[in-house]
Amino acid sequence: MTKIMGAKTKFKNINTYANRGMTLEADIQASNDYYLVNDKAVIYKKPTPITISKVNYPSRREAIIKEGFFRTPSTTDYNGIYKGKYIDFDAKETKLKTAFPLNNIHPHQIKHLACIYKHGGIGFLIVRFTVLNKTFLLPIESLMKFLDESTRKSIPLSYFEENGYIIKDKYNPRVDYLSVLDMLYFDGGNL
């Protein structure tokens, strides 16, 4: 999502790329750009869903949105294609050190990922524990298993360590999640 960049008297400015290289979102964006340029995969972040209620037309070619509201997304933020397979995931950060609170994910996003799995796609979460500087890929299969077996409101770090896969920090791509998918779904085939 967008980052808040300071405040005027009345408004706050938003700049999506302001923290590039510092946030998980920016790292994934850079990785997806890398995958696209190098013809490895075609994976995009979906735009933030907005309901527009007022638009101003100062000229024929221009439209300025004068009032709008953020909507809850129906799906995850990222999807695309890798080695012919449909890929779908969401990415979340937490500052906690011992667990990832499930209220970070909308129930319909989990339902969506479960649906993708059922239809033969590859679904997962990328979760970064920012203080620990650890980034995990958790397959939807493992997330569903946790939700089936537990009533806890957060997933402990130990569950990620046992059922998830560390995505190692790299220079380029910064968050090389496709290398984990290679190992899990493509017989470790080289990227």
Add this chain to the structure above:
Amino acid sequence: MTKIMGAKTKFKNINTYANRGMTLEADIQASNDYYLVNDKAVIYKKPTPITISKVNYPSRREAIIKEGFFRTPSTTDYNGIYKGKYIDFDAKETKLKTAFPLNNIHPHQIKHLACIYKHGGIGFLIVRFTVLNKTFLLPIESLMKFLDESTRKSIPLSYFEENGYIIKDKYNPRVDYLSVLDMLYFDGGNL
């Protein structure tokens, strides 16, 4: 995209679902809903990409966008999964009777579809000639062939008739484009 619904003194209101059942977009939305509810496919329209420049926060939980601009989309409007395959397409209407002008599609959207094809996905256009009440599915392969062989700035209706596939009007789903994909890519398997 959004429909303009009349004007106040200064602003115009926009209501995305105002013409539901009348436009190709609404018909595709209803069809995608049908596919999802009946567990046939998981295909969504991407939100319209917007750059937000000012946001107002009247309360902690609320955010009102006070200034924003429409961005040119990087990709097509629709993607998802069907029978395990990645699906990607755009939908366009024309009022013309004899040809579909190519300036209806951004060059990077064609490039994107070609890229999807290369990576093993299924890409196409759905084009409706509204006056003729004819809706065609044109596979990306046929679109690329046209662009390779012709310098024309529009695709003649005859090209759609020869290289595209009519999507018959139905009650539900209204635009049953998956039945065309069944015939083309899934050995005519029943939906």
